[in-house]
Amino acid sequence: MAEKTKKEDKPVADKITVGHVHMSGCTGCLVSLADNYGGLLTILDRYADLVYGLTLADVRHIPKMDVALVEGSVCIQDKLAVEEIKQTREKAAVVVAVGGCACYGNITRFGRGGQPNQPQHESYLPIGDLIKVDVYIPGCAPTPQLIRNVCVMAYLLLKGTKEQKDLATAFLTPLMQLADRGTTACGCDLIYDVINQGLCMGCGSCTASCPVRAITMEYGKPNVNREMCIKCGACYAQCPRSFFNVDVVNQYEGIMEAIDGALK
Amino acid sequence: MGTELGVYKTCVSARSTSKEILKKAQDGGIVTQLFAYALDEGIIDGAIVAGPGPEPWRPMPMVALTSEELMASRGTRYNLSPNVALIKEVTRSYGLDKVGIVGTPCQMQAVRKGQLYPAGLRDVPDKIALAIGIFCMENFPYQSIKQLVEDHAGMALPAVKKMEIGKGKFWVYGERGQVVTLPLKVTHKYEQPGCHVCLDYVANLADVSTGSVGSPDGWSTVFVRSKKGDDIWSKAMAAGCFETKPIEQVKPGLELVSKLANEKISKNQKTVESRATFGVNKALRNPYVSPK
Numbered sequence: 001m002a003e004k005t006k007k008e009d010k011p012v013a014d015k016i017t018v019g020h021v022h023m024s025g026c027t028g029c030l031v032s033l034a035d036n037y038g039g040l041l042t043i044l045d046r047y048a049d050l051v052y053g054l055t056l057a058d059v060r061h062i063p064k065m066d067v068a069l070v071e072g073s074v075c076i077q078d079k080l081a082v083e084e085i086k087q088t089r090e091k092a093a094v095v096v097a098v099g100g101c102a103c104y105g106n107i108t109r110f111g112r113g114g115q116p117n118q119p120q121h122e123s124y125l126p127i128g129d130l131i132k133v134d135v136y137i138p139g140c141a142p143t144p145q146l147i148r149n150v151c152v153m154a155y156l157l158l159k160g161t162k163e164q165k166d167l168a169t170a171f172l173t174p175l176m177q178l179a180d181r182g183t184t185a186c187g188c189d190l191i192y193d194v195i196n197q198g199l200c201m202g203c204g205s206c207t208a209s210c211p212v213r214a215i216t217m218e219y220g221k222p223n224v225n226r227e228m229c230i231k232c233g234a235c236y237a238q239c240p241r242s243f244f245n246v247d248v249v250n251q252y253e254g255i256m257e258a259i260d261g262a263l264k
Numbered sequence: 265m266g267t268e269l270g271v272y273k274t275c276v277s278a279r280s281t282s283k284e285i286l287k288k289a290q291d292g293g294i295v296t297q298l299f300a301y302a303l304d305e306g307i308i309d310g311a312i313v314a315g316p317g318p319e320p321w322r323p324m325p326m327v328a329l330t331s332e333e334l335m336a337s338r339g340t341r342y343n344l345s346p347n348v349a350l351i352k353e354v355t356r357s358y359g360l361d362k363v364g365i366v367g368t369p370c371q372m373q374a375v376r377k378g379q380l381y382p383a384g385l386r387d388v389p390d391k392i393a394l395a396i397g398i399f400c401m402e403n404f405p406y407q408s409i410k411q412l413v414e415d416h417a418g419m420a421l422p423a424v425k426k427m428e429i430g431k432g433k434f435w436v437y438g439e440r441g442q443v444v445t446l447p448l449k450v451t452h453k454y455e456q457p458g459c460h461v462c463l464d465y466v467a468n469l470a471d472v473s474t475g476s477v478g479s480p481d482g483w484s485t486v487f488v489r490s491k492k493g494d495d496i497w498s499k500a501m502a503a504g505c506f507e508t509k510p511i512e513q514v515k516p517g518l519e520l521v522s523k524l525a526n527e528k529i530s531k532n533q534k535t536v537e538s539r540a541t542f543g544v545n546k547a548l549r550n551p552y553v554s555p556k
């Protein structure tokens with residue numbers, strides 16, 4: 001029984017502190033983080049201390065942290081939830097909305113109450129409607145790889161050399177711009193902000209990224225079945241004509257090697 | 265400028281040594297040959313290519329798992345084939361771990377963005393084994409090609425053997441030997457509008473990119489770019505897959521490639537800039553600056 005556990009006697013000094021805040025989400029975003037398998041353990045070994053996360057650790061109240069990974073939207077008829085998202089903003093230096101619900105409301109956009117035993121719980125808002133959000137990781141579920149990339153980059157941003165900070169800033173910029181852009185998402189984004197803008201070139205990335213197969217390519221252009229769309233925002237984020245930051249993407253080989261290297 | 269051809273390790277003029285592949289290849293059969301070699305060697309376990317579609321000369325993205333299936337995708341179809349649409353599915357129901365994909369420069373951009381910023385592409389980033397890019401000046405919707413071939417060139421689409429854009433003209437070759445050419449000027453209004461903001465001619469982000477410009481008929485110009493691309497290309501060379509000539513020794517060579525690349529980029533750069541003042545104190549969106 002009594003397995004010998006060894007406590008880290010000299011914790012790695014330079015770790016950043018990270019918390020997972022669970023609002024009206026499904027925990028699928030946290031599962032996605034965990035689906036980095038060994039990669040997550042390496043992150044926790046070398047780069048980040050998980051200081052909060054009700055699913056995984058027995059810390060009851062939101063502590064101070066460098067990065068808050070927030071999943072889920074906010075039910076505004078639930079006082080505690082509203083309180084917690086405000087606290088999160090106060091306690092975290094960087095707030096990341098992880099997943100479609102935190103960024104855009106996603107499936108909770110369709111919530112309209114009327115179910116026992118809180119029929120009055122009817123209004124859900126993406127966290128960006130209540131607090132300022134720094135970074136978006138869209139997707140339902142968000143991909144393990146993007147969560148991983150953002151974690152590594154957040155570490156470099158806070159603890160890296162000047163050069164690493166610059167790279168991390170450049171990498172995170174479009175995800176910060178998505179956070180600035182707004183809190184609504186839909187397959188219609190492809191219509192309004194890509195096709196209507198004369199930018200679609202028919203690559204099919206949107207079709208590939210949609211989790212519910214709401215997008216088909218008809219004669220080389222996306223056709224969105226809007227009744228199927230769950231409003232996750234993956235398609236627009238994935239479209240190379242939403243943002244295409246040439247300076248970063250051109251260095252894809254080096255950046256991917258660096259991330260792989262950091263997690264070896 | 266100097267950056268118009270992207271980063272590359274080597275550039276050669278090349279063609280496949282397989283007579284079978286060359287029979288129906290657009291140029292030197294580079295894409296078909298390289299994928300066939302990579303499939304045989306287990307470097308990839310399938311490739312997303314532009315296969316035959318439901319209408320004549322309309323491509324449809326497909327997953328080729330054998331060399332025979334690759335053969336069916338030879339030849340350029342000058343209209344949209346959304347190959348990236350299959351990039352996640354190949355890692356799901358097809359069960360591929362090492363994915364090959366061929367596409368236009370914008371599709372290579374989509375693949376690399378998908379690797380760095382995968383929003384809806386779980387597990388795709390690490391499974392791209394060989395991305396081959398083809399040079400691209402512009403593309404057309406299917407209806408544009410139909411109109412160009414049927415109305416302007418007066419040919420029936422099913423009776424066309426090959427189409428080519430080269431030497432300043434749009435060439436349509438009939439199965440029975442007839443050749444019709446259209447001046448490129450005629451084709452311009454039919455171009456896909458989204459191509460006019462495209463700043464990449466020779467697929468700068470591919471592992472290996474290839475196209476006809478720069479090399480003689482029947483040959484292709486090939487850029488070997490990434491570490492992956494270099495590794496696969498050297499192995500394929502050692503296995504005797506390709507005949508090559510140093511690019512410096514062929515006509516018209518890199519000078520023409522550079523010239524066309526610069527023309528495309530500066531023309532489209534102007535279009536991108538003009539979008540900033542498109543309306544009255546209102547701009548059209550610039551994806552190179554932000555998603556807003």
Ligand code: SF4
Pocket residue numbers: 185186187188209210211212213214215224228229230231232233234235236384
């Ligand atoms: S179309 Fe699909 S990917 Fe786009 S927002 Fe809707 S559900 Fe998400």
Ligand code: SF4
Pocket residue numbers: 190194195199200201202203204205206207221222238239240241242
């Ligand atoms: S992902 Fe490709 S096909 Fe879809 S809207 Fe964007 S450019 Fe068009």
Ligand code: SF4
Pocket residue numbers: 201368369370371400401402403456458459460462463464
């Ligand atoms: S011109 Fe650019 S945008 Fe158009 S198909 Fe070619 S690579 Fe894509």
